[in-house]
Amino acid sequence: MGFLIRLLVSALAAMLTAYLLPGVKIDNFITALILALVLAVLNLLVKPILIILTLPATILTLGLFLLVINAIIILLAANLVKGFRVDGFFWALIFSIVMTVINSIMHGLASDN
Template structure:
């Protein structure tokens, strides 16, 4: 049940991000559901692997490189899902990933 709640919250966060002028565009509600699912799958599979591989960079930047990893996962999800576009390329991915983290935190705090 927690996975479904996280999926719905992430979908709502994706929709909110697409309404903000951040350079992130999502065509429909269905595309937002798919984008949230793909983002979650990529986060579960790729982020731990990339985190281990880039551990020295993460340590050297005091954890700030994790923002780049999150933006890469966000960018990759946009490349995979048709109807999910980043208008300004990787800059939109960085801004969108940061906004997604903040909005997800707020929405999950409201649910709890």
């Protein structure tokens, strides 16, 4: 049940982030749900591989390169999900930062603690 709630919260966060940013478009809530699921799978499977491959750059930039990895994951998701469009790397980077902040706030509000 927890995974489904996190998926719904992430879809809502993606919709809100797309509403706030002019360079990102999501067609409807079903697309946002699919996007949340695809992002979960990419973060589970692809992101650890990218982190290991780019470890020297991540250490050299004191972890800031992880933002670039997040943007790459967003661009990859944009290629996989029909109805989700990102206008470029800069918008993917901003989308990942804003969505993380909104997602954190919403998870904090939805938690039982």
